[in-house]
Amino acid sequence: MNDAHVTTHHGHGHAHGHTHAHGAVYPVATLRDYLTGFGLSVVLTAIPFWLVMSGVIENKTITAILIMLMAAVQIVVHMIYFLHMNAKAESGWTLMSLIFTVVVLAIALSGSMWIMYHLKVNMMPPTMSQMP
Amino acid sequence: MSTLAAVREPELDQHEEEPVFYLVDEPVHGEGYSTMFGFWIYIMSDCLLFAALFATFGVLGANYAAGPAPKDLFDLKLVALNTTMLLLSSITYGFAMLAMQKNRVLWTEAWLVVTAFFGLCFIGIELYEFADFFREGATPQRSAFLSSFFTLVGTHGLHVTTGLIWMVTLMVQVGWYGLIEANKRRLMCLSMFWHFLDIVWIGVFTVVYLLGMLR
Numbered sequence: 001m002n003d004a005h006v007t008t009h010h011g012h013g014h015a016h017g018h019t020h021a022h023g024a025v026y027p028v029a030t031l032r033d034y035l036t037g038f039g040l041s042v043v044l045t046a047i048p049f050w051l052v053m054s055g056v057i058e059n060k061t062i063t064a065i066l067i068m069l070m071a072a073v074q075i076v077v078h079m080i081y082f083l084h085m086n087a088k089a090e091s092g093w094t095l096m097s098l099i100f101t102v103v104v105l106a107i108a109l110s111g112s113m114w115i116m117y118h119l120k121v122n123m124m125p126p127t128m129s130q131m132p
Numbered sequence: 133m134s135t136l137a138a139v140r141e142p143e144l145d146q147h148e149e150e151p152v153f154y155l156v157d158e159p160v161h162g163e164g165y166s167t168m169f170g171f172w173i174y175i176m177s178d179c180l181l182f183a184a185l186f187a188t189f190g191v192l193g194a195n196y197a198a199g200p201a202p203k204d205l206f207d208l209k210l211v212a213l214n215t216t217m218l219l220l221s222s223i224t225y226g227f228a229m230l231a232m233q234k235n236r237v238l239w240t241e242a243w244l245v246v247t248a249f250f251g252l253c254f255i256g257i258e259l260y261e262f263a264d265f266f267r268e269g270a271t272p273q274r275s276a277f278l279s280s281f282f283t284l285v286g287t288h289g290l291h292v293t294t295g296l297i298w299m300v301t302l303m304v305q306v307g308w309y310g311l312i313e314a315n316k317r318r319l320m321c322l323s324m325f326w327h328f329l330d331i332v333w334i335g336v337f338t339v340v341y342l343l344g345m346l347r
Contacts, residue, residue, distance in 0.1 A: 028233065034226035041219055045337075049212050052342045060346045071338035075331050082222060082327040090169045101176040105183040112187035 029084060037081025044074040164317045171321045175328050178291075182332050185287055186339060189280040193340075194347065197275035202344030205270055207261070211341045214257045215333065218292075221250035222330045229323055235311050240319075244303050247326070251296045258289050281340060288336055291329050298322055 048067035050056075057063045079085040087095050228243035262282075265271075272282040302322060306315050 029226060029229050031230055034223055034230070038219070038223040038226075041222075045215055045219065045334075048338065048342055049208065049215075052345050053208050053212075064343055064346055067338055067342050071334050074334050078222075078327060078331050078334070082226065082330070083324060090172075093169065094172055097173060097176050101179050104180060108180070108183045109187050109190065113190050116191040 033081045033084070037077055040077045040081070041074055044070050044077065164314065167317055168320060168324075171324055175324055178328070182284075182287070182335070185280075185284040186335060189284045189340065192276040192280040193344070195276040197277075199275040199278065200268065200270045201277070202341070202347060205265055205268070206341055206345055207264075208341065208345060210257060210261055211337055214254055214261075215337050217250050217254040217257065218330050218333050221247045221254065222327055224250060225323060225326050229319070232311060232316060232319055237306060237311055240311065241303055241306060244299060244306075248296055248299050248303075251292055251299070255289060255292055255296070258285070262286075285336060285340065288329065288332055291325075291332070295322065295326055295329060298325070 048070050051063050051067060055063075057066070085094065085098070089095070224243050224247045228240050228247060231239035231243055265278075270278055272279050299322060302315065302318055305318065309315060
């Protein structure tokens with residue numbers, strides 16, 4: 001039970017040609033999953049807060065990169081242990097739609113920042129200090 | 133037509149089997165078979181909504197218009213407390229799911245009550261924070277930073293509020309009808325929604341609060 005993230009109520013395989021009725025397919029959660037996810041999340045939340053609140057690392061860029069990395073890891077932790085994501089759910093379509101969403105998300109975020117940054121740098125009227 | 137059929141028929145006879153262009157037995161899916169995947173697609177579309185709001189905040193987040201900056205406003209201790217509330221509500225919802233799998237109605241309801249309590253704490257602390265900002269004159273119309281801040285964080289808060297209303301509805305449903313298949317399915321959907329909101333909050337506290345304080 002602990003090893004299998006997804007089992008089904010009706011022993012349903014991935015093939016779609018059966019004549020018997022399928023019930024809904026639910027991922028089976030385990031206590032160990034939730035506790036592992038919670039433990040990891042607490043650590044991955046506490047460290048970034050501590051880094052920023054105490055300011056132990058002088059270099060702000062390094063701190064920023066570290067907290068963003070930990071946020072990314074925590075998102076993956078939540079997806080695996082709380083949302084019970086895996087490559088097999090719904091014949092892989094859950095993962096496929098997630099990958100599609102992440103790609104659109106990356107384009108929207110990085111594209112917006114990139115374009116708007118250059119628009120600001122190139123199009124804004126010069127300030128007094130930039131005047132010759 | 134008749135000549136065409138006459139021409140084709142001997143050809144068909146030569147083949148042992150006719151080609152099948154359709155499924156012989158249509159798979160019969162039970163009620164709610166595709167609900168979980170459909171709800172997942174909704175969550176993904178909600179991701180795109182938040183992506184747009186994050187992008188807006190990323191672009192406008194440093195335009196203070198000589199108004200208050202993150203360092204003047206944010207209280208990280210309050211945000212840490214808020215994050216704790218949401219994380220605790222995530223694990224207690226997980227416990228409700230475990231009780232549901234064992235068909236324990238009372239334990240499911242009890243854990244849902246605990247989850248709703250932590251969710252209410254989160255909303256309460258967030259409203260307290262917003263009220264504090266308003267008292268200091270940091271309203272959405274003050275600067276582009278504050279407009280995008282209130283839109284992003286407010287949309288997340290609205291989602292949590294909706295989740296709470298949904299949770300109370302399901303508590304009543306489970307109380308009346310017990311843990312029937314339909315209610316289990318609904319609880320699973322809310323589970324996805326609730327954990328998804330926690331994932332969005334990871335992005336909010338990292339990008340808005342922590343990176344804002346570093347700026």
